[in-house]
Amino acid sequence: MSRGSVTAGPPIASLTKSHDALLVLDVDEVVLEFIDPFGRLLEEHGARLHPESFKLTGNVRSISTGAALSGSELDRVTELLYETQETRQPLVAGVAAALDRLSCKADIVFLTAMTPSYYPYRRALLDKKGLHYPMIATERSKGAIVAELSKRWPGPLVFADDLPPNLAGVRKSVPEVHLLHLMANTVFRPHLPPLPAGAHAAAHWNEAETIIESILASHRVE
DSSP, X not given: OOTTOSEESOOGGGSXXXXXXXXXXXXXXXXXXXXXXXXXXXXXXXXXXXXXXXXXXXXXXXXTTOOBOOHHHHHHHHHHHHHTHHHHOOBOTTHHHHHHHHTTTSEEEEEEOSOGGGHHHHHHHHHXXXXXXXEEEESSOHHHHHHHHHTTOOSOEEEEESOHHHHHHHHHHOTTOEEEEEOSOOTTGGGOOOOOTTOEEESSHHHHHHHHHHHHHHTOOO
């Protein structure tokens, strides 16, 4: 992989298309736990997460001094998590069974805003967990990637993410998309910014599967 790569994974034109419907899923906090493993890694490095607003910067502080970690320090901890994700990041509860059922009705693509150099680590982890759906890791906007995907799948198109700004960005690029907010961990939920108009929200995968099923059913031609 080249140093300047901004995207890793299969080209969109090469993705297998078995259904008209497409489900595009963020990975951290939607498919894999992130906040809990990140918090445990912070503790190992003498820091603790204080979820007092919807951001990490300023909310991670040294246990010994109380000083907030800098952005570069947070970036390094995140890099360590991605380097060791195969042993640190478990699946979000219920995701494997839900996707197995949904894959009978829609194609599934993972879309993760992760430094592309960590693509092999995440691919190995998902494969180990039996989630062999194609994955794209990118530093481009998610809206741009979903817009390209929408040209191959006539719909319905569902995009799920834990961050409301990502949902809004995808809606701007693909107005017809169905948006789903899903965040496995609850600590930041009280501080969530508003969801885009019309976006669905699920507390867990049982609820998310029901919402997605309803969306798919509403597009079926009898």
